[in-house]
Structures are given as C-alpha cells and as structure tokens.
Amino acid sequence: MGIIVTVTGGMRSGKSTFAELLAKEKGGRDVLYIATMKPIDEECIERIKKHRDRRPKDWLTVEVYSDIDVVIARSGKKVGILDCLTNMVSNIMMEIDLSWDNVTNDIIADVGVRIREEIEKMVCRARENLDTFIVVTNEVGMGIIPDTKLGRIFTEYMGEVNKLLVELSDEVYFMISGIPLKIKG
Numbered sequence: 001m002g003i004i005v006t007v008t009g010g011m012r013s014g015k016s017t018f019a020e021l022l023a024k025e026k027g028g029r030d031v032l033y034i035a036t037m038k039p040i041d042e043e044c045i046e047r048i049k050k051h052r053d054r055r056p057k058d059w060l061t062v063e064v065y066s067d068i069d070v071v072i073a074r075s076g077k078k079v080g081i082l083d084c085l086t087n088m089v090s091n092i093m094m095e096i097d098l099s100w101d102n103v104t105n106d107i108i109a110d111v112g113v114r115i116r117e118e119i120e121k122m123v124c125r126a127r128e129n130l131d132t133f134i135v136v137t138n139e140v141g142m143g144i145i146p147d148t149k150l151g152r153i154f155t156e157y158m159g160e161v162n163k164l165l166v167e168l169s170d171e172v173y174f175m176i177s178g179i180p181l182k183i184k185g
Contacts (some may be wrong), residue, residue: 001104001127001128001130001148002126002127002129002130002131002132002133002168003131003132003133003134003170004123004126004135004165004168004170005022005132005133005134005156005169005171005172005173006113006134006135006137006165006166006169006171006172006173006184006185007022007134007137007172007173007175007180008134008136008137008138008139008162008166008172008174008175009029009139009141009174009175009176010138010139010175010176012055013037013070013140013175013178014175014177014179014180015081015084015136015137015138015175015180016051016131016136017054017172017178018175018178018180019081019134019136019181020055020060020081022053022132022134022135023059023079023080023081023132023134024066025130026078026079026131026132027072027077027078027079027131028079028181029056029059030078031056031060031077031078031079031081032059032060032062032071032072032075032077032079032080032081032130033055033059033060033061033062033065033080033081033083034061034062034064034072034080034082034083035048035051035061035062035063035064035083036063036064036065036082036084036085036087036088036091037063037084037087038065038087038091044135044136046079048152050097051083052176055112058077058183060075061170062075063090065087065088065091066088066091066092066118066168067159068082068088068118068121068122068125069103069115069121069122069124069125072122072126072129072130072133073125073128073129075127075129077130078130078131078132079130079131079132079134080102080126080130080131080132080133080134081133081134081135081142081151082122082133082134082135082136082163083136084135084136084137085136085137085138085161085162086137086140086158088118089115089154089157089158089161090154092114092115092118093110093111093115093153093154094155094173095099098099100148100149100150101148101149101150103149103153108153111157112157112160115157115161116161116164118161119161119164119165119168120168120174123168125138135163135165135169137157137158137161137165139162139174140154140158140159141155141159142160162168166184169184169185171183171184171185172184172185
C-alpha cells in the first residue's frame with residue numbers, strides 16, 4: 001500500500017521544487033507527473049514552461065485535472081506527483097457555466113461533493129498503484145477574506161479539501177520560504 005505525501009504552503013514557497021526532489025529521491029526516473037494547470041493566459045503558459053524545463057525529461061507527464069485515478073492506474077509508475085490540487089479545484093469549478101455571484105447553495109454543495117469524490121478516488125488509486133504519491137496544494141485561507149463570492153467559495157473549498165487531503169496523508173510538509181517543515185508523519 002502506497003504512502004500519500006502532502007506538500008502545502010503559500011504561493012511561491014518552494015512546494016513544487018520540494019515535491020520534485022522528493023519524487024527523484026523515491027522514484028528516480030520512474031515518476032508520473034500530473035500537471036493540472038490549464039494554459040489560459042501568457043502568465044500560465046510561462047509557468048507551465050518553467051515547470052516543464054525543470055522536470056527530468058524521462059518522467060511521464062500527463063496534463064489533466066479530472067479522472068486522475070484512471071491516469072494513475074494506467075501509468076505503470078512507482079511514484080507520482082500531482083501539481084497542484086489548487087488548480088485542479090479551480091478547473092473543476094470553472095467547468096460550470098454560471099455566474100458564481102448568483103449560485104445556489106445546492107450547486108455549491110454539489111460541486112463540493114464532485115471535488116471531494118475526485119480526491120478520494122485519486123488517493124485510493126494512488127495507494128493501490130503507487131509506492132508514493134505526492135500532492136502539492138496551496139494554503140489559500142491565510143490571507144485576507146476575498147471580496148468576491150467566487151473567491152470566498154473557492155477559499156472554502158480549498159480549506160475543506162486540504163483538511164481532507166491531510167487527513168488521508170501519511171506525511172505532510174508545510175513550506176515556508178523554501179524551507180520544508182514536516183508537520184505529520
């Protein structure tokens with residue numbers, strides 16, 4: 001049964017770099033890298049390029065944000081990284097073509113269930129198929145309260161899914177200015 005490792009922290013705190021170092025230590029070349037960022041603008045395209053250039057070329061990279069359990073099952077790799085859960089949640093939210101300012105509580109709950117189910121399936125499959133699965137996520141609730149309803153909903157989703165992920169994880173690292181603090185495991 002594989003172990004689940006969560007790497008969390010603020011933006012640009014070194015989460016991805018640390019996760020990649022862990023993956024190299026545990027898997028060498030036998031790594032599945034699941035990239036969840038969609039290239040929606042020039043800034044995203046540049047970030048994606050930076051991450052691609054930094055990763056070893058022999059790692060299997062799959063760019064997807066849902067049905068990750070299927071990707072893990074088919075990969076044949078022993079170590080996996082998901083970078084990052086925050087983008088995955090955002091992408092799932094944006095699948096819904098509606099005004100988030102007028103969204104009902106029922107829809108908010110339904111989307112929350114969908115996100116939770118994705119995470120539970122992903123973690124279950126990772127435990128079955130991988131030696132180690134490393135999930136990168138952001139702590140988004142440590143700053144100001146967002147001034148938009150969409151921002152507040154997103155912050156609430158991330159708080160809930162991060163708690164779920166940490167509960168399901170064997171090890172948790174909190175990144176502070178490039179320094180990993182092991183807080184679980």
